[in-house]
Amino acid sequence: MPRGRRKDPxxxxxQRTARPVGLREVAALASVSTAxxxxxxxxxxxxxxxxxxxxxxxxRETGWVPSGAARALATRRTFTVGxxxxxxxxxxxxxxxxxLQDELNARSxxxxxxxxxxxxxxxxxxxxxxVERGVDxxxxxxxxxxxxxxxxxxxxxxxxxxxxxxxxxxxxxxIGPDSYRALYELTExxxxxxxxxxxxxxxxIEGNDRAQARWNGVHAxxxxxxxxxxxxxxLQGHWSITEGRRLFRQLVAGYPRPTVVMGGNPFLAxxxxxxALAMGIRVPDEMSIVGYDDIEIMQEMAIPITTxxxxxxxxxxxxxxxxxxxxxxETDVASVELPSKMLIRASTAPPPR
Amino acid sequence: MPRGRRKDPxxxxxQRTARPVGLREVAALASVSTAxxxxxxxxxxxxxxxxxxxxxxxxRETGWVPSGAARALATRRTFTVGxxxxxxxxxxxxxxxxxLQDELNARSxxxxxxxxxxxxxxxxxxxxxxVERGVDxxxxxxxxxxxxxxxxxxxxxxxxxxxxxxxxxxxxxxIGPDSYRALYELTExxxxxxxxxxxxxxxxIEGNDRAQARWNGVHAxxxxxxxxxxxxxxLQGHWSITEGRRLFRQLVAGYPRPTVVMGGNPFLAxxxxxxALAMGIRVPDEMSIVGYDDIEIMQEMAIPITTxxxxxxxxxxxxxxxxxxxxxxETDVASVELPSKMLIRASTAPPPR
DNA sequence: TTGTAAGCGTTATCAT
DNA sequence: ATGATAACGCTTACAA
Numbered sequence: 020m021p022r023g024r025r026k027d028p029x030x031x032x033x034q035r036t037a038r039p040v041g042l043r044e045v046a047a048l049a050s051v052s053t054a055x056x057x058x059x060x061x062x063x064x065x066x067x068x069x070x071x072x073x074x075x076x077x078x079r080e081t082g083w084v085p086s087g088a089a090r091a092l093a094t095r096r097t098f099t100v101g102x103x104x105x106x107x108x109x110x111x112x113x114x115x116x117x118x119l120q121d122e123l124n125a126r127s128x129x130x131x132x133x134x135x136x137x138x139x140x141x142x143x144x145x146x147x148x149x150v151e152r153g154v155d156x157x158x159x160x161x162x163x164x165x166x167x168x169x170x171x172x173x174x175x176x177x178x179x180x181x182x183x184x185x186x187x188x189x190x191x192x193x194i195g196p197d198s199y200r201a202l203y204e205l206t207e208x209x210x211x212x213x214x215x216x217x218x219x220x221x222x223x224i225e226g227n228d229r230a231q232a233r234w235n236g237v238h239a240x241x242x243x244x245x246x247x248x249x250x251x252x253x254l255q256g257h258w259s260i261t262e263g264r265r266l267f268r269q270l271v272a273g274y275p276r277p278t279v280v281m282g283g284n285p286f287l288a289x290x291x292x293x294x295a296l297a298m299g300i301r302v303p304d305e306m307s308i309v310g311y312d313d314i315e316i317m318q319e320m321a322i323p324i325t326t327x328x329x330x331x332x333x334x335x336x337x338x339x340x341x342x343x344x345x346x347x348x349e350t351d352v353a354s355v356e357l358p359s360k361m362l363i364r365a366s367t368a369p370p371p372r
Numbered sequence: 373m374p375r376g377r378r379k380d381p382x383x384x385x386x387q388r389t390a391r392p393v394g395l396r397e398v399a400a401l402a403s404v405s406t407a408x409x410x411x412x413x414x415x416x417x418x419x420x421x422x423x424x425x426x427x428x429x430x431x432r433e434t435g436w437v438p439s440g441a442a443r444a445l446a447t448r449r450t451f452t453v454g455x456x457x458x459x460x461x462x463x464x465x466x467x468x469x470x471x472l473q474d475e476l477n478a479r480s481x482x483x484x485x486x487x488x489x490x491x492x493x494x495x496x497x498x499x500x501x502x503v504e505r506g507v508d509x510x511x512x513x514x515x516x517x518x519x520x521x522x523x524x525x526x527x528x529x530x531x532x533x534x535x536x537x538x539x540x541x542x543x544x545x546x547i548g549p550d551s552y553r554a555l556y557e558l559t560e561x562x563x564x565x566x567x568x569x570x571x572x573x574x575x576x577i578e579g580n581d582r583a584q585a586r587w588n589g590v591h592a593x594x595x596x597x598x599x600x601x602x603x604x605x606x607l608q609g610h611w612s613i614t615e616g617r618r619l620f621r622q623l624v625a626g627y628p629r630p631t632v633v634m635g636g637n638p639f640l641a642x643x644x645x646x647x648a649l650a651m652g653i654r655v656p657d658e659m660s661i662v663g664y665d666d667i668e669i670m671q672e673m674a675i676p677i678t679t680x681x682x683x684x685x686x687x688x689x690x691x692x693x694x695x696x697x698x699x700x701x702e703t704d705v706a707s708v709e710l711p712s713k714m715l716i717r718a719s720t721a722p723p724p725r
Numbered sequence: 726t727t728g729t730a731a732g733c734g735t736t737a738t739c740a741t
Numbered sequence: 742a743t744g745a746t747a748a749c750g751c752t753t754a755c756a757a
Contacts, residue, residue: 052728087505088444089750092733113466130485152440260672319613405744442734445749
């Protein structure tokens with residue numbers, strides 16, 4: 020005769036650990052059924068004002084807090100959205116996270132976060148963990164990921180969106196700037212100024228389709244004009260101001276010098292600018308410098324830096340809206356392209372002579 | 373004769389929406405009881421290798437993912453920690469979040485985030501929401517908060533820690549730098565250099581006990597030497613580089629000028645420095661400038677800025693460790709002070725003449 | 726409008 | 742070592 024967990028509610032056994040109040044206690048105290056309490060919470064209009072009042076009182080008095088786990092189990096919804104970002108500390112993602120949280124909060128969703136450290140394998144692990152936790156939807160970064168993960172998400176029927184990219188192929192909504200086009204345009208502007216010798220300093224594009232798309236945009240624009248980049252004029256490294264200085268130094272050490280240097284992110288651009296100033300290179304007369312994306316310091320420097328500003332908190336906000344629509348069951352959710360904006364500042368001019 | 377939800381598992385009704393595989397299906401396919409499958413997951417050593425193998429196979433084949441909600445309901449644990457930070461986008465908090473996530477992830481906990489936008493009321497709401505979601509513990513910022521919230525957390529028995537502060541009073545663990553002492557020391561250093569006329573630019577300290585503690589430290593150090601700050605030399609505003617410039621301009625417009633300007637955060641300090649350079653004020657000969665906390669640009673500027681570096685990702689890491697210990701039921705968890713470090717750079721020197 | 730009770734998918738107790 | 746089953750705390754179909 021198997022018995023399972025002992026029942027004994029208010030039986031002889033003097034319970035030492037007073038069970039926390041639950042829906043049942045509230046119902047009992049308000050002299051209604053548990054169903055009514057539940058309705059009073061989730062569909063107040065279906066409960067008579069009188070009962071509603073009584074129930075509210077009891078809830079207040081007892082300080083009852085409904086159990087999310089129980090609710091999730093019963094409804095199969097957690098009202099929770101998960102994100103796997105490469106990093107949480109980088110300005111770009113931190114801003115997006117902030118926007119995401121803002122928008123989710125407004126619809127009383129909660130945000131679960133994880134980071135992948137730019138590793139696909141880690142992204143996969145984290146995403147799976149989030150699905151186990153029961154997230155209703157997922158916000159990921161980039162369009163590229165292991166097919167294994169994609170299959171998993173499809174099988175589990177977890178909706179997700181890709182952010183910071185815009186490569187609509189109709190399968191999964193993308194929310195972000197079209198980095199390719201943004202850099203294509205920025206490059207065209209520079210070509211228009213007369214530049215022909217380009218120097219490129221970028222963070223490593225390995226496992227980073229956003230960075231990849233940016234460089235593709237640059238090269239495409241150059242190729243369209245028959246311009247080639249000298250091998251020693253295309254450098255990759257880490258991302259930081261210090262790294263920007265280092266790469267810039269390396270770039271201008273040889274001959275011929277580029278007439279314009281493009282930084283793949285704001286830090287590299289700031290580093291390049293600082294190093295140029297330190298080396299006594301006159302910007303923009305001797306050399307132009309541009310960046311990608313915008314941080315406050317770029318426009319506050321002695322010579323403000325021309326750049327293409329991407330939307331980052333707006334990516335978060337829009338991603339929230341889109342994923343919520345998918346969760347709500349909408350089937351025709353489209354990708355949304357968020358515009359980048361070219362900010363022409365003092366760091367760019369026609370090449371010397 | 374009430375019936376509740378219809379049961380009919382594999383009854384006549386051809387279920388169109390195939391129920392997702394669950395523990396039961398796995399158990400059936402492996403020809404074991406659900407209890408055994410559960411054990412194979414949570415205490416493998418208590419299950420015979422043979423069954424373990426069989427179960428693993430079935431799990432792999434079916435792609436079963438355990439339901440976090442059900443598990444949470446049964447165990448009353450979610451393996452989830454929540455945070456309510458004033459902002460997610462600010463470098464300080466973004467770093468802490470990153471460290472927190474890192475450390476939690478290593479112990480397979482997941483992080484739920486919310487932000488309060490520096491509002492106590494919002495902090496309260498968010499914290500309650502997180503508790504409803506079932507977080508096992510909470511990481512908050514600062515020592516000060518509505519007693520209502522404190523009571524709530526105590527009543528619900530949710531452990532929490534306070535970060536970015538160190539004011540151990542034995543009740544709740546604090547993890548952070550002693551900002552008061554940090555700025556006390558920085559100020560003493562400046563006094564030691566000979567400075568007597570201090571200019572202070574800070575972000576608003578309203579509802580921000582960390583910023584408050586910093587200024588208290590400055591004023592205490594000054595008071596200890598009988599130094600007073602002129603009213604027009606203590607300015608408050610927003611936090612940003614632009615704001616730093618604005619406040620600095622305002623500060624030096626009058627007479628007498630301070631011989632040293634202290635910025636309450638890295639952005640204000642950078643702004644002050646940029647404005648000083650733009651105005652042709654020679655730093656540090658004519659005027660010294662210091663900041664609080666450290667961001668990369670501070671040491672990369674033409675004149676690197678002296679500052680007191682606080683630990684920010686370490687705050688996250690340590691907070692994770694401490695809250696996990698509390699969740700584990702440890703009762704004697706102490707506060708931990710994380711050291712600040714004075715970084716003397718080129719922006720400070722004795723006052724002119 | 727309100728009540729009854731089954732069911733959500735696990736874990737854990739007890740018996741074997 | 743394994744199995745049977747109650748319990749976790751809600752929601753909801755159906756009946757009244």
